[in-house]
Amino acid sequence: MYSGKNKARAIVVIFFLIGVLMGVGVMNFIAAKSRPVKKLTWLESIDSEVTLTNEQKSIIASYIEAHNERMKEIMKVTRPQLDALKTDTRTKIRLSLTPAQQGKYDLLLQRRDAEKAAAEAVAAQSTKAK
Numbered sequence: 001m002y003s004g005k006n007k008a009r010a011i012v013v014i015f016f017l018i019g020v021l022m023g024v025g026v027m028n029f030i031a032a033k034s035r036p037v038k039k040l041t042w043l044e045s046i047d048s049e050v051t052l053t054n055e056q057k058s059i060i061a062s063y064i065e066a067h068n069e070r071m072k073e074i075m076k077v078t079r080p081q082l083d084a085l086k087t088d089t090r091t092k093i094r095l096s097l098t099p100a101q102q103g104k105y106d107l108l109l110q111r112r113d114a115e116k117a118a119a120e121a122v123a124a125q126s127t128k129a130k
Contacts, residue, residue, distance in 0.1 A: 043061055046052065052060065090109060094102055 040048065042064055043057065046060060047057060094105055097105055
């Protein structure tokens with residue numbers, strides 16, 4: 001039916017196609033994992049749980065906005081104290097580590113600070129979009 005060469009070619013083609021399909025699958029999996037998941041706003045979370053009317057959404061949105069404004073005022077006063085506490089704690093932790101650990105710890109802090117800054121930027125953008 002098939003000669004030895006044709007069988008070998010068919011096997012190579014089949015394995016090639018399997019490889020392509022697996023590669024596409026892996027790429028799609030990686031792409032799906034790397035897509036940011038939209039975080040629901042507090043209002044969206046409440047609505048998804050209790051199904052608000054439009055009037056309720058409007059009222060609750062005003063409460064949340066008032067809360068956010070008050071939190072900004074409070075944070076202006078307390079932010080310097082919180083930052084000082086964070087810096088002091090980080091310094092104490094760093095001093096208790098070996099030099100090799102300190103380098104890794106510094107990278108960890110950089111990564112966490114970058115993640116926090118990115119999350120804050122997203123939050124600021126979603127607030128501006130409203």
